[in-house]
Amino acid sequence: MAQDSGTRTLISHAQLRRGRGRVVYWVALTVVVAVFTLVFLGPLYWMVTGALKSGQEIAQTPPSLFPKDPQPQNYIDAWNNLALAKLLFNTFYYAAGAVLFQLVFDTAAAYSLSKLRPIFGNAILGLMLATLMIPAMVLIVPQYVTVIDLPILHLNLLDSPFAIWLPLVANAFNIFLLKRFFDSIPEDLMSAALVDGASPLRTLWSIILPMSRPILGVVSIFAVTAVWKDFLWPKLVMPSPETRTVSVGIYAFSGGTPMNVVVAASVIAAIPTVIIFLIFQRNIMSGLTTGSLKG
Structure with missing residues (x-):
């Protein structure tokens, strides 16, 4: 048997x-x-x-x-009365910028910590990961103070997309995900690129990034959903009606709008993220579960 x-x-x-x-x-x-x-x-x-x-x-x-x-007709009323086209455009714009900034800066930080190994790199990574233990609400006040008076430059970033983009760049979780993926890339590839005379930047562009498409897709999706679902921070830093995100805009109009129309607006606002998840759910799972590469 x-x-x-x-x-x-x-x-x-x-x-x-x-x-x-x-x-x-x-x-x-x-x-x-x-x-x-x-x-x-x-x-x-x-x-x-x-x-x-x-x-x-x-x-x-x-x-x-x-x-x-x-x-x-509730959906049509929601689209017209709540100016959802403008709100969705604003949110798409902020989400696209967040993806670009995170892919550039978080990838650079993770590559440096994983492959370039700077002095005190482990200590820096530990401090980054320690920030994940701090509740997000605790950071609201210092972040807001920084936004209304940017250090050194003394700029007021209210109603500026940088007020949303810059805090999202400092994402320890995404940097950790990217670093773990970069750690799984064989060192033989790095050594071969070094022998061929490739600079660290050239190695990143020609070798690391093409192999990292799954995890880059995961980080991009996380960036989009973070912007789409966030409410409190955009409400604080985007007070003007012209710069509101879709969640803040629906809340602002909900006071004098029938509840069924507000619910219809919420359905329309949720459709893009549902579509993104259905299209890229395979990429999300593959990016999160990919832990090693065989050379």
Whole structure:
């Protein structure tokens, strides 16, 4: 009788092959999957269907599961009344800048720590990682003070995209991800490039970056979602209606706007990030799980 050499689990394969064990396993698995599906998809379902309800129906208690009289006009009203085109453009602009700045500066920092190995590099990396232990809310005040009076240059960055871009560049988590990926690139490639006379910058451009596309894609997606979902910081540094992000803009208009129209605006604002995730989910997983390369 062949022995099972697979990975060990809480329930053995012999128990799963029995009638009762198989039934218990599939019932438990079905219940767990159903519960987690409801937890994650429930709010999305309520948001999408709530945007199709009338103002009275969306406010009634208990709420209805399906719209009694679907009103697609709510989406058109949200697009026109809340100026979503301008808000989405602003958010795309800030997200694109955040991606560019993080790819340039975070990649340079990670490459330096991983391959160039400067003096006190490990201490610098440790200090960077220590900042992950600081709650984000604690940093709001010092960051805001820095933005309204940039040290040395004494510039006021309110209503400037740099007020969003510069704090996002100092991202210890992304630098750590990039460094770990660069660490997995064989040193033989670096030595071969050095023998061929390639400078460190040339090595980064011609060897490291082409091999790092998965993790660069992950960092880019993290940068986009960070800008898209952030609310408090853009609200502080982008007070002008012309420079607001989509989340701040929807909140600003929600006071005098029917709730069903606000919910419709939230659905429209969420569509780009959902599309990005569905398109690049493979890249996200491959970039996070890639830990070694074979030379």
